[in-house]
Amino acid sequence: xxxxxxxxxxxxxxxxxxxxxxxxxxxxxxxxxDPQYIEGMxxxxxxxxxxxxxxxxxxxxxxxDLLVQTPPHKGRKMGxxxxxxxxxxxxxxxxxxxxxxxRVNRIDVNHIDMIDGTPIxxxxxxxxx
Amino acid sequence: xxxxxxxxxxxxxxxxxxxxxxxxxxxxxxxxxDPQYIEGMxxxxxxxxxxxxxxxxxxxxxxxDLLVQTPPHKGRKMGxxxxxxxxxxxxxxxxxxxxxxxRVNRIDVNHIDMIDGTPIxxxxxxxxx
Numbered sequence: 001x002x003x004x005x006x007x008x009x010x011x012x013x014x015x016x017x018x019x020x021x022x023x024x025x026x027x028x029x030x031x032x033x034d035p036q037y038i039e040g041m042x043x044x045x046x047x048x049x050x051x052x053x054x055x056x057x058x059x060x061x062x063x064x065d066l067l068v069q070t071p072p073h074k075g076r077k078m079g080x081x082x083x084x085x086x087x088x089x090x091x092x093x094x095x096x097x098x099x100x101x102x103r104v105n106r107i108d109v110n111h112i113d114m115i116d117g118t119p120i121x122x123x124x125x126x127x128x129x
Numbered sequence: 130x131x132x133x134x135x136x137x138x139x140x141x142x143x144x145x146x147x148x149x150x151x152x153x154x155x156x157x158x159x160x161x162x163d164p165q166y167i168e169g170m171x172x173x174x175x176x177x178x179x180x181x182x183x184x185x186x187x188x189x190x191x192x193x194d195l196l197v198q199t200p201p202h203k204g205r206k207m208g209x210x211x212x213x214x215x216x217x218x219x220x221x222x223x224x225x226x227x228x229x230x231x232r233v234n235r236i237d238v239n240h241i242d243m244i245d246g247t248p249i250x251x252x253x254x255x256x257x258x
Contacts, residue, residue, distance in 0.1 A: 001248060003134045003184050005219040023256055037218060039196035042208030049258055050210075053182070053221055055132050067168035079171030081179075081252035089166060090134040090250045092182055094223070096258040119130060121219045123210035127152055128257060129178055129225040 007119035008040075009033040009105075011054065013112055020072065021084060022095040022113045029112040031120055033105040044107060048099045049126035052109075055119045056091035093118075096126050136248035138162040138234070140183065142241055149201065150213060151224040151242045160236040160249055167234050177228045178255035181238075184248045185220035222247075225255055 013029030031052070033041060044050065066087050068077045080088050093114065101108035107123075142158030160181070162170060173179065195216050197206045209217050222243065230237035236252075 001136055003136070003248065003250070005132045005134070005221070007130055007132070008218045021256075023258075036193075037196065037210075040209040040218070042197055042206075043211035044208065051223065053219075053223070064165070064168075067166065068171060077171075079173065080169040081166075082172040082254050084253060084256075088251060089137045089169070090182075092134075092221075092251045094180065094182070094253060096256075119132065121132070122217060122221045124213060124223060125211050126258060127150075127213075127225075129152075129255060 005121055007034070007055070007121065008037050009120045011114045011116070011118040011120055013116050018115050019113050022097060022111045025111045025113050027112050028100070028108070028110050029114070031107040031109060033107065035105050038105050041102065041107065044099060044102055046099050046101050049096055050099055051124040051126050052095045052097050052120060053122040054093045054114055055121055056086040056093050057117070057119055058115065059086045059091040062087060062089050092121070134250055136163070136184070136250065137166050138249045140243045140245070140247040140249055142245050147244050148242050151226060151240045154240045154242050156241050157229070157237070157239050158241040159238060162234040162236065164234050170231065170236065173228060173231055173236060175228050175230050178225055179228055180253040180255050181224045181226050181249060182251040183222045183243055184250055185215040185222050186246070186248055187244065188215045188220040191216060191218050221250070
Protein backbone atom coordinates (compact mmCIF):
# COMPACT_ATOMS: atom_id res chain seq x y z
CA UNK A 1 0.00 0.00 0.00
CA UNK A 2 1.48 3.32 -1.12
CA UNK A 3 0.20 6.52 0.48
CA UNK A 4 0.66 9.84 -1.29
CA UNK A 5 0.46 13.32 0.24
CA UNK A 6 0.93 16.90 -0.85
CA UNK A 7 2.16 19.68 1.43
CA UNK A 8 -0.52 22.10 2.68
CA UNK A 9 2.22 24.69 2.96
CA UNK A 10 5.84 25.29 3.90
CA UNK A 11 7.65 26.33 7.03
CA UNK A 12 10.05 29.27 7.04
CA UNK A 13 12.48 30.70 9.54
CA UNK A 14 15.34 33.18 9.59
CA UNK A 15 17.06 31.13 12.32
CA UNK A 16 20.14 29.20 11.28
CA UNK A 17 20.69 27.28 14.55
CA UNK A 18 17.64 25.07 14.91
CA UNK A 19 17.06 23.43 18.33
CA UNK A 20 16.81 19.63 18.25
CA UNK A 21 13.30 19.59 19.78
CA UNK A 22 10.36 21.98 20.17
CA UNK A 23 10.19 21.29 23.93
CA UNK A 24 13.53 23.08 24.41
CA UNK A 25 13.16 25.70 21.64
CA UNK A 26 12.51 29.41 21.91
CA UNK A 27 13.15 30.10 18.25
CA UNK A 28 10.56 31.45 15.87
CA UNK A 29 9.35 31.02 12.33
CA UNK A 30 6.18 30.99 10.25
CA UNK A 31 4.05 28.61 8.24
CA UNK A 32 2.94 29.78 4.81
CA UNK A 33 -0.27 27.95 3.95
CA ASP A 34 -1.10 27.15 0.33
CA PRO A 35 -3.70 29.85 -0.52
CA GLN A 36 -6.27 27.19 -1.51
CA TYR A 37 -6.47 26.17 2.19
CA ILE A 38 -6.81 29.64 3.78
CA GLU A 39 -10.42 28.99 4.85
CA GLY A 40 -9.22 25.99 6.87
CA MET A 41 -7.12 28.35 9.06
CA UNK A 42 -10.32 29.77 10.58
CA UNK A 43 -10.16 29.67 14.43
CA UNK A 44 -6.38 29.51 14.62
CA UNK A 45 -5.50 32.35 16.98
CA UNK A 46 -2.42 33.86 18.65
CA UNK A 47 -1.80 32.26 22.04
CA UNK A 48 -2.99 28.79 20.99
CA UNK A 49 -0.87 25.68 20.78
CA UNK A 50 -1.09 23.69 17.57
CA UNK A 51 0.25 20.32 16.51
CA UNK A 52 2.19 20.61 13.27
CA UNK A 53 2.87 17.47 11.26
CA UNK A 54 5.61 17.85 8.71
CA UNK A 55 7.93 15.98 6.38
CA UNK A 56 11.66 15.64 7.07
CA UNK A 57 12.49 16.45 3.43
CA UNK A 58 16.25 16.45 3.99
CA UNK A 59 16.46 13.01 5.65
CA UNK A 60 18.35 10.35 3.76
CA UNK A 61 16.52 7.13 2.93
CA UNK A 62 15.84 4.91 5.95
CA UNK A 63 18.04 1.86 6.30
CA UNK A 64 17.82 -1.14 8.62
CA ASP A 65 20.78 0.01 10.76
CA LEU A 66 18.68 3.03 11.85
CA LEU A 67 16.11 0.83 13.67
CA VAL A 68 18.12 1.60 16.81
CA GLN A 69 19.88 4.95 17.16
CA THR A 70 21.69 6.84 19.93
CA PRO A 71 20.05 10.26 20.36
CA PRO A 72 22.67 13.01 20.90
CA HIS A 73 21.30 13.89 24.38
CA LYS A 74 20.97 10.27 25.60
CA GLY A 75 23.82 7.92 26.15
CA ARG A 76 22.24 4.75 24.82
CA LYS A 77 20.85 3.13 21.71
CA MET A 78 17.08 3.32 21.52
CA GLY A 79 14.40 1.94 19.20
CA UNK A 80 13.45 4.43 16.48
CA UNK A 81 9.81 4.51 17.65
CA UNK A 82 10.93 5.68 21.12
CA UNK A 83 12.92 8.68 19.88
CA UNK A 84 12.31 11.79 17.77
CA UNK A 85 15.06 11.24 15.18
CA UNK A 86 14.33 12.63 11.69
CA UNK A 87 15.61 9.35 10.22
CA UNK A 88 12.61 7.04 10.54
CA UNK A 89 10.75 4.58 8.27
CA UNK A 90 8.32 7.37 7.30
CA UNK A 91 10.15 10.68 7.83
CA UNK A 92 7.22 12.42 9.53
CA UNK A 93 7.86 15.01 12.22
CA UNK A 94 5.55 16.41 14.88
CA UNK A 95 5.98 19.66 16.79
CA UNK A 96 3.75 21.39 19.30
CA UNK A 97 4.09 25.09 18.49
CA UNK A 98 2.66 28.27 19.97
CA UNK A 99 0.84 30.56 17.56
CA UNK A 100 2.08 34.14 17.94
CA UNK A 101 0.16 35.69 15.06
CA UNK A 102 -2.07 34.94 12.07
CA ARG A 103 -2.38 37.04 8.92
CA VAL A 104 -3.86 36.02 5.56
CA ASN A 105 -2.12 32.69 4.78
CA ARG A 106 0.68 33.01 7.34
CA ILE A 107 0.85 31.55 10.86
CA ASP A 108 3.67 32.89 13.05
CA VAL A 109 4.95 30.32 15.54
CA ASN A 110 7.30 29.98 18.48
CA HIS A 111 9.28 26.95 19.78
CA ILE A 112 10.20 25.74 16.32
CA ASP A 113 12.50 22.81 15.55
CA MET A 114 12.14 22.57 11.77
CA ILE A 115 14.48 23.95 9.16
CA ASP A 116 13.56 26.58 6.59
CA GLY A 117 11.66 25.06 3.66
CA THR A 118 10.11 22.14 5.57
CA PRO A 119 6.91 20.87 3.87
CA ILE A 120 3.90 20.92 6.22
CA UNK A 121 1.43 18.02 5.98
CA UNK A 122 -1.20 18.93 8.57
CA UNK A 123 -2.12 21.20 11.47
CA UNK A 124 -4.30 19.97 14.34
CA UNK A 125 -5.50 21.38 17.65
CA UNK A 126 -3.25 20.45 20.58
CA UNK A 127 -5.03 18.19 23.07
CA UNK A 128 -3.08 17.11 26.16
CA UNK A 129 -3.25 13.45 27.20
CA UNK B 130 5.99 18.03 -4.46
CA UNK B 131 4.54 14.55 -3.97
CA UNK B 132 5.38 12.67 -0.74
CA UNK B 133 5.06 8.91 -0.61
CA UNK B 134 4.82 6.72 2.48
CA UNK B 135 4.39 3.05 3.30
CA UNK B 136 2.64 1.78 6.44
CA UNK B 137 4.93 0.49 9.21
CA UNK B 138 2.06 -1.75 10.30
CA UNK B 139 -1.69 -1.95 10.73
CA UNK B 140 -4.07 -1.33 13.60
CA UNK B 141 -6.58 -3.96 14.67
CA UNK B 142 -9.48 -4.03 17.07
CA UNK B 143 -12.43 -6.27 17.89
CA UNK B 144 -14.50 -3.21 18.81
CA UNK B 145 -17.23 -2.24 16.42
CA UNK B 146 -18.25 1.04 18.09
CA UNK B 147 -15.21 3.28 17.80
CA UNK B 148 -15.20 6.46 19.93
CA UNK B 149 -14.75 9.70 17.97
CA UNK B 150 -11.56 10.68 19.86
CA UNK B 151 -8.85 8.98 21.93
CA UNK B 152 -9.32 11.49 24.76
CA UNK B 153 -12.77 10.03 25.50
CA UNK B 154 -12.06 6.40 24.57
CA UNK B 155 -11.64 3.40 26.82
CA UNK B 156 -11.66 0.90 23.96
CA UNK B 157 -8.76 -1.35 23.11
CA UNK B 158 -6.91 -2.75 20.14
CA UNK B 159 -3.45 -3.60 18.94
CA UNK B 160 -0.86 -2.48 16.40
CA UNK B 161 0.78 -5.18 14.32
CA UNK B 162 4.18 -3.89 13.23
CA ASP B 163 5.67 -5.04 9.92
CA PRO B 164 8.25 -7.65 11.05
CA GLN B 165 11.09 -5.75 9.33
CA TYR B 166 10.66 -2.97 11.94
CA ILE B 167 10.56 -5.13 15.12
CA GLU B 168 13.94 -3.84 16.33
CA GLY B 169 12.58 -0.30 16.28
CA MET B 170 10.00 -1.31 18.94
CA UNK B 171 12.79 -1.57 21.54
CA UNK B 172 11.96 0.45 24.70
CA UNK B 173 8.22 0.51 24.07
CA UNK B 174 6.78 -0.75 27.37
CA UNK B 175 3.39 -1.35 28.99
CA UNK B 176 2.28 1.73 30.93
CA UNK B 177 3.80 4.22 28.47
CA UNK B 178 1.91 6.68 26.33
CA UNK B 179 2.78 6.76 22.65
CA UNK B 180 1.82 9.04 19.79
CA UNK B 181 0.47 7.04 16.88
CA UNK B 182 0.31 8.68 13.46
CA UNK B 183 -1.95 6.92 11.02
CA UNK B 184 -3.72 7.20 7.69
CA UNK B 185 -7.50 7.66 7.44
CA UNK B 186 -7.71 5.08 4.66
CA UNK B 187 -11.50 5.18 4.44
CA UNK B 188 -11.84 8.94 4.05
CA UNK B 189 -13.23 10.18 0.77
CA UNK B 190 -11.12 12.60 -1.25
CA UNK B 191 -10.87 16.07 0.26
CA UNK B 192 -12.95 18.77 -1.39
CA UNK B 193 -13.02 22.55 -0.94
CA ASP B 194 -16.36 22.52 0.93
CA LEU B 195 -14.62 20.59 3.77
CA LEU B 196 -12.32 23.51 4.63
CA VAL B 197 -14.87 24.35 7.30
CA GLN B 198 -16.83 21.58 9.00
CA THR B 199 -19.20 21.28 11.97
CA PRO B 200 -17.82 18.65 14.37
CA PRO B 201 -20.64 16.43 15.75
CA HIS B 202 -19.95 17.52 19.36
CA LYS B 203 -19.69 21.26 18.62
CA GLY B 204 -22.47 23.47 17.37
CA ARG B 205 -20.51 25.56 14.92
CA LYS B 206 -18.51 25.42 11.71
CA MET B 207 -14.77 25.34 12.33
CA GLY B 208 -11.67 25.47 10.15
CA UNK B 209 -10.37 21.99 9.30
CA UNK B 210 -7.00 22.72 10.97
CA UNK B 211 -8.77 23.44 14.28
CA UNK B 212 -10.65 20.12 14.42
CA UNK B 213 -9.84 16.40 14.34
CA UNK B 214 -12.05 15.42 11.41
CA UNK B 215 -10.80 12.48 9.30
CA UNK B 216 -11.63 14.49 6.17
CA UNK B 217 -8.61 16.77 5.78
CA UNK B 218 -6.27 17.81 2.95
CA UNK B 219 -3.85 15.05 4.00
CA UNK B 220 -5.91 12.39 5.81
CA UNK B 221 -3.41 11.92 8.64
CA UNK B 222 -4.65 11.02 12.12
CA UNK B 223 -2.92 11.31 15.49
CA UNK B 224 -3.84 9.47 18.67
CA UNK B 225 -2.17 9.38 22.08
CA UNK B 226 -2.55 5.78 23.22
CA UNK B 227 -1.56 3.88 26.35
CA UNK B 228 0.54 0.77 25.81
CA UNK B 229 -0.92 -2.17 27.73
CA UNK B 230 1.42 -4.87 26.46
CA UNK B 231 4.15 -5.65 23.95
CA ARG B 232 4.91 -9.05 22.41
CA VAL B 233 7.01 -9.82 19.34
CA ASN B 234 5.60 -7.45 16.67
CA ARG B 235 2.39 -6.54 18.49
CA ILE B 236 1.66 -3.50 20.68
CA ASP B 237 -1.56 -3.68 22.70
CA VAL B 238 -3.14 -0.27 23.24
CA ASN B 239 -5.95 1.41 25.15
CA HIS B 240 -7.99 4.60 24.34
CA ILE B 241 -8.19 3.81 20.64
CA ASP B 242 -10.17 5.82 18.08
CA MET B 243 -9.13 4.09 14.86
CA ILE B 244 -11.05 1.47 12.94
CA ASP B 245 -9.81 -2.05 12.28
CA GLY B 246 -7.36 -2.17 9.38
CA THR B 247 -6.02 1.39 9.78
CA PRO B 248 -2.52 1.79 8.26
CA ILE B 249 0.02 3.08 10.80
CA UNK B 250 2.63 5.58 9.55
CA UNK B 251 4.72 6.24 12.66
CA UNK B 252 4.99 5.83 16.42
CA UNK B 253 6.69 8.47 18.60
CA UNK B 254 7.21 8.98 22.31
CA UNK B 255 4.54 11.19 23.91
CA UNK B 256 5.95 14.48 25.17
CA UNK B 257 3.54 16.89 26.86
CA UNK B 258 3.69 20.56 25.90
